[in-house]
Amino acid sequence: MPANRSRVALTVAATFAFAATGSVAFAQKKYDTGASDTEIKIGNIMPYSGPASAYGVIGKTEEAYFKMINEQGGINGRKITYITYDDGYSPPKAVEQARKLVESDEVLFIASALGTPSNTAIQKYMNAKKVPQLFVATGATKFGEFKDFPWTMGWQPAYQSESRIHAAYLLREKPDAKIGVMYQNDDFGKDMLKGLKDGLGAKASMIVAEESYEVSEPTIDSHVIKLKAAGADTFVSFTTPKFAAQAIKKVAELGWKPMFIQSNVGSSVGSVMKPAGYANAQDILSAHYAKDGSDPKWDNDEGMKKFYAFLAKYAPTMDRNDGSVVYGYGQAQTIVQVLKQAGDNLTRENIMKEAANLKAFTPDTLLPGVTITTTATDFYPIEQLQMQRFKGETWELFGPVYQGKIGG
Structure with a gap:
């Protein structure tokens, strides 16, 4: 092979070798602890x-x-x-x-x-x-x-987004409400309470009584009794499933007929509404972002x-x-x-x-109009959340999908 053709061949081979090496480097797999090829x-x-x-x-x-x-x-x-x-x-x-x-x-x-x-x-x-x-x-x-x-x-x-939506609903539908709030005494309950108060703003005085409970308590019946006795005509229950079901039962047992708003985390049909008794759960309000698996x-x-x-x-x-x-x-x-x-x-x-x-x-499983978007900020x-009302054995959605944006 002539010298000049030899040089050309070497150059081409080197180019292919570089391209192959570069390709391997570009496609290199990166793992931290907990990940591998398999x-x-x-x-x-x-x-x-x-x-x-x-x-x-x-x-x-x-x-x-x-x-x-x-x-x-x-x-x-x-x-x-x-x-x-x-x-x-x-x-x-x-x-x-x-x-x-x-x-x-x-x-x-x-x-x-x-x-x-x-x-x-x-x-x-x-x-x-x-x-x-x-x-x-x-x-x-x-x-x-x-x-x-x-x-x-x-x-x-976020809990605060949810309870701000509850506040907006109350201000629009029942601006003269006397609100009794029951909340779990931890960051969950306190976050919900803060969002409600922030959403009510200058009308936070609509809250006439607050009762907190500990997750270690066997029953929250006494707290429900106190809220009724305080003259509340609106019951806001920021509770997890076990206590949400208890609250629904007790409100019915007392013959109390408040406007009843239940936090989303305690609104499952299977683990809350059914155990509490469908008859006791009628017309309870909540807000949701996911489809109800029980709804035909x-x-x-x-x-x-x-x-x-x-x-x-x-x-x-x-x-x-x-x-x-x-x-x-x-x-x-x-x-x-x-x-x-x-x-x-x-x-x-x-x-x-x-x-x-x-x-x-x-x-x-997300409701129409509800999507997941994140950014670095x-x-x-x-x-997003939509209001819902319990009827029969299912939740009925109503109104628009509300935006409760916190992130940037």
Whole structure:
């Protein structure tokens, strides 16, 4: 071969070699602890026991959803290993379980840990470790404060957004209301109360009585009696399932007929309204962002068809009437979306980056008009709600979808 042709051949070969090397570097897979070519480890903490055990089905639903994803080939070829532990709704136990998940099980991130007290207890630890505390199952406003806690993100509408919508409804429909508020004595209840007062603004004096309760109390009957005795004609119940059902029963037992507003987290048909007695629950008001699995009007909805098919095959013992089942499905879908977007860059930093890069994502179970959008300065994924009224054995939606935007 002539010298000049030899040089040309070497140059071409070098070019191809560089291109190949560059291509490999560009497509290089990145992993942190908890991720590999074959596996993605996700941790979870749930109250499978204790006063908030009704929410435990969220973890079971997510477990079943990830089983379905794995059977379908996983995410980008990787199977999900889902490790979920019970904390009994106890903050010290939540800390213990979080440390176990991060330091012993070596998960990539923790997702959907339930409850304001438990997530508060682990928030500083998770951020110090720089491990994502993703889509916490609580609406406390502080779980979207990205500047202070860049490794923590909420999912459902913030409690303050929800109770501001309740306030707007009251100001419009019953501006002379005498409001009695019952709230759980923790960040959940206090957040809801703050949003209500902020929403009422100059008319916060409409609140004539406040009663707080502890989750350790066996019954809240005495608190309901006090609110009725205070002359309230409007009852606002910022309660979790067990206590929401108790409140509905007691109000009926007393023959009290207030306008009754129930917080979203205590509005499940399966775990609240049915146990409380459908007759006792008539005309209760709430606000929601997800479809009601018990409502036949969604039977021909494409998203809910997928949800029902999932239940039939992967979670046949789950109650479609239970709002927590609908919740777990929507959260699991959102987690999967983040992992799909992350591709082969499965670092903890990139997981947070993609969680903050959701663009009008719509899980099958969200109401029409409700979507998930996040940015680097907006860690509140769902910020819309619609009012609903309980009739018969289902919730009936009415009015527009309200925006309760907090994030930037």
